[in-house]
Amino acid sequence: MSDYMSKVLAFDGQVKATALIATRAVGTAQVKHDTWSAATAAMGRTMIGTQLLASSLKGSDRLVVQVNGDGLGGKIVAEANGAGQMRGYITNPHVSLPLNENGKLDVRQVVGTNGSLTVIKDLGMKEPFAGQVPLVDGELGVDFTYYLAVSEQINGAVGVSVLVNPDESVRAAGGFMIQLMPGATEETISEIEHRINQIPLVSSLIDQQENAEDILIRLLGEENIKFLEKMPLEFHCDCSRERFSAGLISLGEEELEEMIHEDQPAEIVCHFCNEKYSFSVEELTALKAEITNK
Numbered sequence: 409m410s411d412y413m414s415k416v417l418a419f420d421g422q423v424k425a426t427a428l429i430a431t432r433a434v435g436t437a438q439v440k441h442d443t444w445s446a447a448t449a450a451m452g453r454t455m456i457g458t459q460l461l462a463s464s465l466k467g468s469d470r471l472v473v474q475v476n477g478d479g480l481g482g483k484i485v486a487e488a489n490g491a492g493q494m495r496g497y498i499t500n501p502h503v504s505l506p507l508n509e510n511g512k513l514d515v516r517q518v519v520g521t522n523g524s525l526t527v528i529k530d531l532g533m534k535e536p537f538a539g540q541v542p543l544v545d546g547e548l549g550v551d552f553t554y555y556l557a558v559s560e561q562i563n564g565a566v567g568v569s570v571l572v573n574p575d576e577s578v579r580a581a582g583g584f585m586i587q588l589m590p591g592a593t594e595e596t597i598s599e600i601e602h603r604i605n606q607i608p609l610v611s612s613l614i615d616q617q618e619n620a621e622d623i624l625i626r627l628l629g630e631e632n633i634k635f636l637e638k639m640p641l642e643f644h645c646d647c648s649r650e651r652f653s654a655g656l657i658s659l660g661e662e663e664l665e666e667m668i669h670e671d672q673p674a675e676i677v678c679h680f681c682n683e684k685y686s687f688s689v690e691e692l693t694a695l696k697a698e699i700t701n702k
Protein backbone atom coordinates (compact mmCIF):
# COMPACT_ATOMS: atom_id res chain seq x y z
CA MET A 409 0.00 0.00 0.00
CA SER A 410 1.34 3.45 -0.91
CA ASP A 411 1.69 6.08 1.79
CA TYR A 412 -1.21 8.49 2.07
CA MET A 413 -3.32 10.50 4.45
CA SER A 414 -7.10 10.66 4.61
CA LYS A 415 -9.05 13.46 6.31
CA VAL A 416 -12.65 13.41 7.49
CA LEU A 417 -15.27 15.39 9.33
CA ALA A 418 -17.54 13.41 11.60
CA PHE A 419 -20.59 13.79 13.82
CA ASP A 420 -21.89 16.76 11.81
CA GLY A 421 -18.69 18.73 12.15
CA GLN A 422 -18.14 18.08 15.86
CA VAL A 423 -15.01 16.10 15.07
CA LYS A 424 -12.10 16.39 12.65
CA ALA A 425 -9.94 13.35 12.08
CA THR A 426 -6.97 12.23 10.01
CA ALA A 427 -5.46 8.80 9.51
CA LEU A 428 -2.31 7.99 7.60
CA ILE A 429 -0.24 5.14 6.28
CA ALA A 430 3.52 5.85 6.34
CA THR A 431 5.11 2.42 5.97
CA ARG A 432 7.29 3.46 3.04
CA ALA A 433 8.32 6.85 4.46
CA VAL A 434 9.37 5.37 7.81
CA GLY A 435 10.95 2.45 5.93
CA THR A 436 13.04 4.87 3.86
CA ALA A 437 14.16 6.69 7.01
CA GLN A 438 15.06 3.33 8.60
CA VAL A 439 17.31 2.44 5.64
CA LYS A 440 18.94 5.89 5.40
CA HIS A 441 19.75 5.99 9.12
CA ASP A 442 20.28 2.25 9.65
CA THR A 443 18.10 2.42 12.75
CA TRP A 444 17.52 -0.65 14.93
CA SER A 445 14.06 -1.75 16.00
CA ALA A 446 13.40 0.33 19.13
CA ALA A 447 15.02 3.43 17.60
CA THR A 448 13.04 2.85 14.37
CA ALA A 449 9.79 2.82 16.33
CA ALA A 450 10.64 6.02 18.23
CA MET A 451 11.80 7.86 15.09
CA GLY A 452 8.86 6.54 13.05
CA ARG A 453 6.26 7.48 15.67
CA THR A 454 7.76 10.98 15.80
CA MET A 455 7.59 11.29 11.99
CA ILE A 456 3.97 10.09 11.95
CA GLY A 457 2.92 12.47 14.74
CA THR A 458 4.68 15.31 12.96
CA GLN A 459 2.90 14.60 9.68
CA LEU A 460 -0.43 14.40 11.55
CA LEU A 461 0.19 17.83 13.13
CA ALA A 462 1.18 19.13 9.68
CA SER A 463 -2.07 17.84 8.12
CA SER A 464 -3.67 21.27 8.47
CA LEU A 465 -0.79 23.10 6.76
CA LYS A 466 -0.79 24.30 3.16
CA GLY A 467 1.87 23.55 0.54
CA SER A 468 5.39 24.40 1.60
CA ASP A 469 4.44 25.50 5.13
CA ARG A 470 6.37 23.21 7.44
CA LEU A 471 6.37 21.94 10.96
CA VAL A 472 9.29 20.60 12.99
CA VAL A 473 8.98 18.44 16.09
CA GLN A 474 11.91 18.00 18.46
CA VAL A 475 11.67 15.32 21.11
CA ASN A 476 14.31 16.00 23.74
CA GLY A 477 14.10 13.27 26.33
CA ASP A 478 16.49 11.46 28.66
CA GLY A 479 16.12 8.09 26.90
CA LEU A 480 18.70 5.96 25.10
CA GLY A 481 17.92 7.39 21.65
CA GLY A 482 18.87 10.97 22.42
CA LYS A 483 17.19 13.80 20.57
CA ILE A 484 14.67 12.89 17.85
CA VAL A 485 13.74 15.41 15.15
CA ALA A 486 11.11 15.17 12.44
CA GLU A 487 9.80 17.61 9.89
CA ALA A 488 6.73 17.53 7.66
CA ASN A 489 5.08 19.99 5.30
CA GLY A 490 1.64 20.68 3.87
CA ALA A 491 2.54 18.81 0.68
CA GLY A 492 2.85 15.46 2.46
CA GLN A 493 6.65 15.34 2.57
CA MET A 494 8.35 14.20 5.75
CA ARG A 495 11.81 13.41 7.05
CA GLY A 496 13.33 12.61 10.43
CA TYR A 497 16.29 11.34 12.41
CA ILE A 498 17.28 10.03 15.81
CA THR A 499 20.60 10.88 17.47
CA ASN A 500 21.42 7.27 18.45
CA PRO A 501 20.06 5.01 15.69
CA HIS A 502 21.49 1.79 17.12
CA VAL A 503 19.09 1.12 19.97
CA SER A 504 17.57 -2.31 20.18
CA LEU A 505 15.84 -3.48 23.37
CA PRO A 506 13.85 -6.43 24.65
CA LEU A 507 10.09 -5.98 24.05
CA ASN A 508 8.27 -4.22 26.89
CA GLU A 509 5.75 -5.86 29.25
CA ASN A 510 3.03 -5.47 26.58
CA GLY A 511 5.12 -7.31 24.00
CA LYS A 512 5.79 -4.10 22.06
CA LEU A 513 8.88 -2.19 21.00
CA ASP A 514 10.05 -0.26 24.06
CA VAL A 515 9.75 3.29 22.78
CA ARG A 516 9.61 4.79 26.27
CA GLN A 517 13.17 3.65 27.00
CA VAL A 518 14.35 5.21 23.73
CA VAL A 519 12.55 8.52 24.27
CA GLY A 520 12.74 8.84 28.05
CA THR A 521 10.17 10.28 30.41
CA ASN A 522 11.90 13.51 31.41
CA GLY A 523 12.30 16.19 28.80
CA SER A 524 10.26 18.13 26.32
CA LEU A 525 8.36 17.97 23.04
CA THR A 526 8.76 21.13 20.99
CA VAL A 527 6.75 22.04 17.90
CA ILE A 528 7.92 24.78 15.55
CA LYS A 529 5.57 25.84 12.75
CA ASP A 530 7.07 27.80 9.89
CA LEU A 531 4.14 29.33 8.05
CA GLY A 532 6.26 31.61 5.88
CA MET A 533 5.86 34.53 8.29
CA LYS A 534 8.67 36.30 10.10
CA GLU A 535 8.23 34.67 13.48
CA PRO A 536 7.68 30.91 13.47
CA PHE A 537 5.13 29.63 15.99
CA ALA A 538 6.66 27.50 18.71
CA GLY A 539 5.02 25.49 21.45
CA GLN A 540 6.62 23.25 24.06
CA VAL A 541 5.28 20.75 26.55
CA PRO A 542 7.05 18.40 28.98
CA LEU A 543 7.11 14.72 28.06
CA VAL A 544 4.33 13.07 30.05
CA ASP A 545 4.51 9.46 28.86
CA GLY A 546 7.43 8.72 26.56
CA GLU A 547 5.46 6.45 24.20
CA LEU A 548 4.76 9.56 22.08
CA GLY A 549 1.05 9.05 21.24
CA VAL A 550 0.01 10.42 24.62
CA ASP A 551 2.72 13.08 24.39
CA PHE A 552 1.34 14.36 21.06
CA THR A 553 -2.19 14.28 22.53
CA TYR A 554 -0.97 16.29 25.52
CA TYR A 555 0.73 18.82 23.22
CA LEU A 556 -2.54 19.36 21.30
CA ALA A 557 -4.50 19.88 24.51
CA VAL A 558 -2.06 22.18 26.28
CA SER A 559 -0.44 24.12 23.47
CA GLU A 560 -3.27 24.32 20.92
CA GLN A 561 -6.27 23.89 23.27
CA ILE A 562 -7.59 21.03 21.14
CA ASN A 563 -8.93 17.97 22.95
CA GLY A 564 -8.59 14.73 21.12
CA ALA A 565 -6.37 11.74 20.66
CA VAL A 566 -3.25 10.87 18.69
CA GLY A 567 -2.19 7.30 17.94
CA VAL A 568 1.18 6.50 16.35
CA SER A 569 2.45 3.02 15.63
CA VAL A 570 5.32 1.21 13.89
CA LEU A 571 5.90 -2.54 13.34
CA VAL A 572 9.43 -3.73 12.56
CA ASN A 573 10.43 -7.01 10.86
CA PRO A 574 13.12 -9.29 12.36
CA ASP A 575 15.53 -8.05 9.63
CA GLU A 576 15.02 -4.43 10.89
CA SER A 577 12.96 -3.34 7.87
CA VAL A 578 9.68 -1.55 8.57
CA ARG A 579 6.65 -3.83 8.27
CA ALA A 580 3.90 -1.27 8.85
CA ALA A 581 3.64 2.30 10.11
CA GLY A 582 0.79 4.72 10.54
CA GLY A 583 -1.37 6.70 12.89
CA PHE A 584 -4.42 8.82 13.49
CA MET A 585 -5.40 12.12 15.04
CA ILE A 586 -8.87 12.96 16.33
CA GLN A 587 -9.68 16.58 17.13
CA LEU A 588 -12.83 17.56 19.01
CA MET A 589 -14.34 20.85 17.90
CA PRO A 590 -15.65 23.21 20.60
CA GLY A 591 -19.28 22.06 20.21
CA ALA A 592 -18.62 18.33 20.61
CA THR A 593 -21.28 16.71 22.83
CA GLU A 594 -20.69 14.32 25.74
CA GLU A 595 -22.44 11.61 23.74
CA THR A 596 -20.05 12.01 20.81
CA ILE A 597 -17.03 12.05 23.10
CA SER A 598 -18.04 8.90 24.94
CA GLU A 599 -18.77 7.04 21.68
CA ILE A 600 -15.28 7.93 20.38
CA GLU A 601 -13.63 6.99 23.68
CA HIS A 602 -15.40 3.64 23.55
CA ARG A 603 -14.19 3.04 19.99
CA ILE A 604 -10.58 4.11 20.75
CA ASN A 605 -10.47 1.66 23.65
CA GLN A 606 -11.42 -1.17 21.30
CA ILE A 607 -9.22 -0.45 18.30
CA PRO A 608 -6.23 -2.78 17.83
CA LEU A 609 -2.77 -1.36 17.21
CA VAL A 610 -2.91 0.76 14.03
CA SER A 611 0.26 -0.77 12.59
CA SER A 612 -1.18 -4.28 12.96
CA LEU A 613 -4.34 -3.14 11.13
CA ILE A 614 -2.16 -1.74 8.34
CA ASP A 615 -0.23 -5.01 8.32
CA GLN A 616 -3.58 -6.73 7.74
CA GLN A 617 -4.11 -4.47 4.69
CA GLU A 618 -6.57 -2.08 6.30
CA ASN A 619 -6.34 1.37 4.75
CA ALA A 620 -6.65 4.83 6.31
CA GLU A 621 -10.42 4.94 5.68
CA ASP A 622 -10.92 1.56 7.38
CA ILE A 623 -9.10 2.90 10.44
CA LEU A 624 -11.22 6.09 10.50
CA ILE A 625 -14.38 3.97 10.27
CA ARG A 626 -13.23 1.90 13.26
CA LEU A 627 -12.54 5.11 15.21
CA LEU A 628 -15.67 7.06 14.33
CA GLY A 629 -18.28 4.74 12.81
CA GLU A 630 -19.02 4.64 9.08
CA GLU A 631 -22.43 6.30 9.45
CA ASN A 632 -20.88 9.31 11.22
CA ILE A 633 -18.16 10.14 8.71
CA LYS A 634 -17.94 12.54 5.79
CA PHE A 635 -14.76 11.85 3.81
CA LEU A 636 -13.04 15.05 2.74
CA GLU A 637 -9.66 14.60 1.20
CA LYS A 638 -6.81 12.22 0.42
CA MET A 639 -3.18 13.15 -0.07
CA PRO A 640 -0.12 11.07 -0.97
CA LEU A 641 2.78 11.10 1.52
CA GLU A 642 6.48 10.46 1.01
CA PHE A 643 9.90 10.66 2.66
CA HIS A 644 11.61 13.66 1.14
CA CYS A 645 14.71 15.61 2.14
CA ASP A 646 15.21 18.98 0.47
CA CYS A 647 18.87 19.35 1.44
CA SER A 648 21.22 20.55 -1.32
CA ARG A 649 24.77 21.69 -1.98
CA GLU A 650 23.54 25.28 -2.25
CA ARG A 651 21.89 25.09 1.14
CA PHE A 652 25.04 23.75 2.82
CA SER A 653 27.17 26.37 1.01
CA ALA A 654 24.93 29.04 2.53
CA GLY A 655 25.34 27.32 5.90
CA LEU A 656 29.14 27.42 5.59
CA ILE A 657 29.04 31.12 4.66
CA SER A 658 26.89 31.79 7.72
CA LEU A 659 29.68 30.33 9.91
CA GLY A 660 31.69 33.48 9.13
CA GLU A 661 35.17 34.28 7.89
CA GLU A 662 37.14 33.13 10.92
CA GLU A 663 35.56 29.71 11.09
CA LEU A 664 36.06 29.19 7.34
CA GLU A 665 39.69 30.32 7.62
CA GLU A 666 40.24 27.66 10.28
CA MET A 667 38.76 25.01 7.99
CA ILE A 668 40.92 26.16 5.08
CA HIS A 669 43.96 26.13 7.35
CA GLU A 670 43.36 22.44 8.10
CA ASP A 671 44.02 21.88 4.38
CA GLN A 672 41.48 19.08 4.07
CA PRO A 673 38.09 18.89 2.39
CA ALA A 674 35.21 19.62 4.76
CA GLU A 675 32.63 16.88 4.85
CA ILE A 676 29.11 17.76 5.89
CA VAL A 677 26.46 15.12 6.49
CA CYS A 678 22.75 15.96 6.30
CA HIS A 679 21.19 14.90 9.64
CA PHE A 680 17.88 14.14 7.97
CA CYS A 681 18.97 11.85 5.12
CA ASN A 682 22.66 11.05 5.72
CA GLU A 683 23.64 12.47 2.30
CA LYS A 684 27.30 13.56 2.37
CA TYR A 685 28.51 16.84 0.87
CA SER A 686 32.23 17.42 0.49
CA PHE A 687 33.73 20.89 0.05
CA SER A 688 37.32 21.09 -1.23
CA VAL A 689 39.83 23.61 0.14
CA GLU A 690 39.38 25.59 -3.13
CA GLU A 691 35.62 25.68 -2.65
CA LEU A 692 35.99 26.75 0.98
CA THR A 693 38.36 29.51 -0.13
CA ALA A 694 35.82 30.70 -2.72
CA LEU A 695 33.07 30.75 -0.07
CA LYS A 696 35.31 32.81 2.23
CA ALA A 697 35.97 35.22 -0.63
CA GLU A 698 32.19 35.67 -1.02
CA ILE A 699 32.04 36.99 2.54
CA THR A 700 35.13 39.18 2.14
CA ASN A 701 33.78 40.73 -1.06
CA LYS A 702 30.35 41.51 0.35
Ligand SMILES: [Zn+2]
Pocket residue numbers: 645646647678679680681682683
Ligand atom coordinates in the same frame (compact mmCIF):
# COMPACT_ATOMS: atom_id res chain seq x y z
ZN1 LIG B 1 19.16 15.64 3.45
